[in-house]
Amino acid sequence: MLKLGSVRWRGKCSKHPGFDPRSDGRGAIRGGCEKCEALADIHDLHVRMLALMRTFVPPAPPKKRPETPDLQASLFGEE
Template identity: 35%
Template sequence: MFQFSYKLKVSERVKAKCDRHPRYNPEREGRSGIKGGCSTCFSLYDLHQARLSLDSAHHEFLRKAIPWTQVSKPRKKAEGSASSQSSSAL
């Protein structure tokens, strides 16, 4: 049997802008929106692609792992202890 547990927490906040092309948005314009072979715009595009591949890998992992997970159910109370408590209350 193979068993492991995992926790994944990705906290990201990136505010970056090219000094020469402040209106460049890699989500909207993609690689074709880079003007003049700007290295900063290429870095922004690469960062966006890395985020997309990380999201894709996380979703792929969840898609494969969720069918194998088991939801733990709360334990049932013992019948004998529950009846003795109710009879002592009377």
């Protein structure tokens, strides 16, 4: 079993503090800056991790029949 807590993390390049890999993309990295490349790598891996988690346990579909027991609920909220 794998259990991950919530992660809040922020990183900023000291030379290019305005660089945001989410909105700017790798094309905005100037001079092959290692810090900005690292931020883009972290962002890419984070997106991939979320995609893998959603593949492993897909989000519960919207409830259409309230009388059906929600079996997915027991997978969450047990901290």
